[in-house]
Amino acid sequence: MSVAVVTGGAGFIGTNLADRLLRDGERVRVVDDLSRPGVEGNLRWLEARHGDRLEVALGDLRDPGVAAAAVDGAGSVFHLAAQVAVTTSLDEPRHDFEVNLGATINVLESARAQARPPALLFTSTNKVYGDLADIALRDNGARYEPLDEEIRRAGVSEARPLDFSTPYGCSKGAADQYVLDYSKSYGLSTVVFRMSCIYGPHQQGTEDQGWVAHFARSVLAGDPITLYGDGRQVRDLLYVEDLVEAMQAARERIGELSGHAFNMGGGPGQAVSLHEVIEQIAVLGEASPEVRFGPWRTGDQRYYVSDTSRFQGATGWRPRVAPARGIERLHAWLREAYAADGAASRVPSTV
Numbered sequence: 001m002s003v004a005v006v007t008g009g010a011g012f013i014g015t016n017l018a019d020r021l022l023r024d025g026e027r028v029r030v031v032d033d034l035s036r037p038g039v040e041g042n043l044r045w046l047e048a049r050h051g052d053r054l055e056v057a058l059g060d061l062r063d064p065g066v067a068a069a070a071v072d073g074a075g076s077v078f079h080l081a082a083q084v085a086v087t088t089s090l091d092e093p094r095h096d097f098e099v100n101l102g103a104t105i106n107v108l109e110s111a112r113a114q115a116r117p118p119a120l121l122f123t124s125t126n127k128v129y130g131d132l133a134d135i136a137l138r139d140n141g142a143r144y145e146p147l148d149e150e151i152r153r154a155g156v157s158e159a160r161p162l163d164f165s166t167p168y169g170c171s172k173g174a175a176d177q178y179v180l181d182y183s184k185s186y187g188l189s190t191v192v193f194r195m196s197c198i199y200g201p202h203q204q205g206t207e208d209q210g211w212v213a214h215f216a217r218s219v220l221a222g223d224p225i226t227l228y229g230d231g232r233q234v235r236d237l238l239y240v241e242d243l244v245e246a247m248q249a250a251r252e253r254i255g256e257l258s259g260h261a262f263n264m265g266g267g268p269g270q271a272v273s274l275h276e277v278i279e280q281i282a283v284l285g286e287a288s289p290e291v292r293f294g295p296w297r298t299g300d301q302r303y304y305v306s307d308t309s310r311f312q313g314a315t316g317w318r319p320r321v322a323p324a325r326g327i328e329r330l331h332a333w334l335r336e337a338y339a340a341d342g343a344a345s346r347v348p349s350t351v
Contacts, residue, residue, distance in 0.1 A: 002075025003027040005118070007061060007107065010039040012203040012210065013123070014080045015046060016240045017247060022050045029055040031070040031081065038204045045202075062098050067106035074118040076251055079107050079179075082172070085208040086127070086299055089168035100171035101178070108182050119189040119254040121247055124176040124261065126196050129156060130163030132301045143232050143273035144303045155236065155268050155307035158194070158261055166299040176261060183259035191250045191257050196265025196306045199326065200240030201333040212237065212277060215289075216331050219281050220338055224290035228297045231275040236265040236305040239321035239329075249315040257314060265306030266319050280324065284331045 004021050008014045009030030021028050034040055046054055059066035061081055082100050089096035111117050136147040146152045164173040182188045205213025218225050250257055282288045
């Protein structure tokens with residue numbers, strides 16, 4: 001029986017994906033270097049739930065030998081391992097390049113070397129489209145919205161020209177293109193998800209990445225929240241459970257989808273502003289956080305909403321968890337995690 005490999009499998013999305021695959025009876029190999037603070041708790045949680053049905057491979061995919069061992073015998077590979085923060089990429093561009101592009105090349109080459117190369121799904125980012133400054137917006141007082149009726153109705157499609165911005169956008173965008181090209185040049189079965197804002201349980205939210213969980217944790221801890229910009233910027237939220245369903249749908253239809261990139265998010269129906277998310281979390285937490293403001297950050301998009309119609313048409317997939325319900329679930333999970341730790345001021349050990 002072949003194994004499903006999840007790189008970055010101790011991270012937020014990887015943990016949720018691995019858990020689902022294991023519950024479905026698959027053999028799963030989680031590959032992670034445990035470099036992100038808090039992910040050891042995710043790994044312990046997976047091991048406690050699934051025991052020796054879970055295979056754990058600790059190592060850094062920047063090492064070709066680690067990548068080769070990770071992919072050996074794989075039937076499918078979900079390549080999620082990455083450096084995920086724009087701010088970190090600006091501080092350490094070489095590290096960002098090595099993790100996001102160098103390691104991806106190692107994974108692709110290891111897959112290509114297999115007698116039966118596995119299907120491979122790569123998680124890219126909406127940052128490959130740049131800051132989208134050319135999209136004319138209006139401010140309705142609560143959020144930005146596009147003047148263009150089609151973008152307002154459907155979101156940003158894959159027809160949007162690539163415009164890499166920031167080292168993070170460059171490294172993920174280059175990896176995105178290599179993954180697609182390995183389908184064209186070498187015949188590998190590959191799919192790319194250009195993802196918007198994913199949120200849910202097991203997320204290690206920080207100010208730099210995973211902002212929905214960061215806001216919820218801040219409210220629980222009684223900490224102030226800093227918004228960079230004016231808080232009216234808009235993103236489409238996708239609950240992690242819905243993302244996992246999309247990943248499985250992509251793998252099931254890899255023959256039809258191979259060589260293509262798809263924008264992946266909640267779409268216009270799940271678009272929210274930062275202020276709107278804070279307001280909802282404040283109601284759940286019965287406390288209004290102190291909100292501070294900082295300058296706009298490099299490469300930030302005032303408006304990004306995914307047009308997922310191409311993927312929906314190809315697979316029949318639809319997001320099912322609305323932001324109000326998803327944020328409620330995330331808040332409840334974080335509250336339980338804090339309670340287990342005994343103090344709301346501490347980072348949950350299970351995050």
